[in-house]
Structure formats: C-alpha cells, structure tokens
Amino acid sequence: MTGMNYIIENQKESLRLKQQNSLPQYSVEDELHLLNLDLNGKNVLDAGCGVGTLAKMIKSKYHSRVSGCDASELRIKEAQKGSKGLIDFFVADLTNLPFQEAQFDVIFIRFVLEHTLTPKDILNEAIRVLRPGGKLVIIDLDGLIFNLHHESPILKDQLSHLYNNLPIDLFIGRKLPRMISEIGLKLSECHVVPMLFRDTDLDCEIDNMIMRFNQSESIIKSIIGEDVFNDFMNTYISEMKKSEVHFCNKFIVTAIKN
Numbered sequence: 219m220t221g222m223n224y225i226i227e228n229q230k231e232s233l234r235l236k237q238q239n240s241l242p243q244y245s246v247e248d249e250l251h252l253l254n255l256d257l258n259g260k261n262v263l264d265a266g267c268g269v270g271t272l273a274k275m276i277k278s279k280y281h282s283r284v285s286g287c288d289a290s291e292l293r294i295k296e297a298q299k300g301s302k303g304l305i306d307f308f309v310a311d312l313t314n315l316p317f318q319e320a321q322f323d324v325i326f327i328r329f330v331l332e333h334t335l336t337p338k339d340i341l342n343e344a345i346r347v348l349r350p351g352g353k354l355v356i357i358d359l360d361g362l363i364f365n366l367h368h369e370s371p372i373l374k375d376q377l378s379h380l381y382n383n384l385p386i387d388l389f390i391g392r393k394l395p396r397m398i399s400e401i402g403l404k405l406s407e408c409h410v411v412p413m414l415f416r417d418t419d420l421d422c423e424i425d426n427m428i429m430r431f432n433q434s435e436s437i438i439k440s441i442i443g444e445d446v447f448n449d450f451m452n453t454y455i456s457e458m459k460k461s462e463v464h465f466c467n468k469f470i471v472t473a474i475k476n
C-alpha cells in the first residue's frame with residue numbers, strides 16, 4: 219500500500235471516526251447539501267469509506283448504487299453493520315482498485331489524502347475507474363493540530379518537529395485545487411468551510427484530538443521523543459481548553475474527468 223501511514227487495525231479508530239462524524243462541523247449531510255449533486259441513478263464509490271458514514275448517508279438520500287472501500291478490515295466490518303447489504307462495502311487499497319476502467323459516475327475521497335504523502339497515486343487510480351464526464355469529490359482538512367494558538371515555547375518546538383517530520387500532510391486541503399489540475403482534471407467547485415468549535419463542541423473536538431494523539435502515539439514518539447509524549451499531549455490539550463475556541467478549514471473540491 220504505497221505511502222499509507224495510518225493505524226489500520228485499531229478498533230478505537232472506528233470509535234473516533236463515528237464520534238467525529240456525529241459533530242455538526244463534520245456533518246456529511248451538510249457536505250452533500252452544499253454540493254447539491256443529483257446522485258439518483260448514479261454509480262457512486264466512497265473511496266476510503268472508514269465506518270461508512272458518507273456511503274450510508276448517500277444511500278439513504280438517493281436511489282443510487284453505492285460502494286465503499288477501505289484498507290481496514292475492521293472498519294469495513296463496522297461499515298457493513300446496519301447497511302442491510304444495500305451497500306457494497308469491501309476491503310481494497312485505493313492505489314489498486316479491483317475495477318475495470320470507467321466504472322463510476324461519482325467518486326468521493328473524504329479525509330483520506332491527508333494520510334499519505336503520495337496522494338496522486340490514489341487520485342490517478344480514482345481517475346482510472348471514473349467514467350469520462352464523471353465527478354471526483356475530495357474533502358479534506360487544512361491545518362488541524364497546527365491551528366492552535368498557544369504561548370508555550372516547548373510546545374512550539376514540538377509542533378515544529380511534527381510539522382517537519384510527520385509522514386502525513388495536514389495542509390493537504392489548500393493543495394487540492396492545484397493538484398487537481400496537475401493530474402489533468404478540470405476543477406469544478408471549491409468550497410472552504412470554516413469549522414469552529416466552542417463549548418460542548420469544543421469538548422468533543424478535544425476528546426477527538428486526544429484520540430488522534432493516542433492513535434498516533436508511536437509516530438509522534440518517534441519524532442518528538444518517547445519520554446515527552448505525555449507532556450506534549452497534556453500541554454496541547456490544556457492550551458486547547460484555554461483557547462476557548464478551536465478552528466480548522468475544511469476544503470470541499472469537485473473535479474470533472476474529461
């Protein structure tokens with residue numbers, strides 16, 4: 219699986235994704251509303267579907283054929299729960315999809331590209347299985363942990379190490395429009411949706427951030443040092459609480475295959 223840096227078989231990651239998708243700032247329903255696509259009669263793929271939140275929402279709103287795939291067996295098992303077999307969920311590597319060319323009318327790639335340093339491998343494979351005239355919808359965050367305002371010199375140093383060494387791209391959002399033209403697609407829409415967390419939503423985002431850090435513990439330790447992981451996480455979370463609000467931009471980009 220080229221360039222994949224993700225904790226694949228971690229049951230807690232399914233819980234985190236469910237918790238994340240239940241927050242209004244991450245609402246797949248709002249994203250679909252904003253895109254205003256007519257998916258009726260379409261063959262749709264949710265590529266890197268995680269626990270299947272988006273695929274299930276599409277199936278509930280449109281008369282479409284929906285498939286969802288992910289590298290994680292655990293997450294696909296979770297996605298299959300409650301789908302009553304109406305959605306074809308299967309395990310697959312997004313850089314090597316088990317399909318002939320030009321099968322899908324619409325492909326969604328949501329919160330996936332940030333987990334790789336070789337996003338074009340995934341995008342080129344998506345283009346291969348997209349039919350001419352078909353749409354690619356990419357949704358990704360920009361900034362995430364680096365948006366925190368704080369006044370700790372130690373944390374600043376640790377975040378700078380993470381910025382330079384994390385094997386993921388937490389600024390993928392802003393790169394999407396240019397990347398789309400570089401791979402030969404036509405940019406159709408680009409939305410930047412600010413996500414603002416306050417009060418109980420901030421509490422939930424803090425819980426989610428703790429899960430993100432815990433699930434990435436070994437990667438973070440390898441960059442900032444084993445012994446300082448707990449201090450890093452505690453300082454980050456206490457600064458997040460002091461900030462009163464947390465924010466992140468969500469890019470929602472659509473592109474058309476000629």
Ligand SMILES: C[S@@+](CC[C@H](N)C(=O)[O-])C[C@H]1O[C@@H](n2cnc3c(N)ncnc32)[C@H](O)[C@@H]1O
Pocket residue numbers: 219220222224226235239265266267268269270271272287288289290293310311312313327328329330333334340
């Ligand atoms: C943050 S989750 C997002 C899941 C879902 N799209 C959502 O919006 O909730 C990223 C997912 O991408 C999957 N993924 C990352 N790289 C992949 C690859 N090369 N092939 C298949 N799945 C991949 C991971 O297993 C994970 O479930």
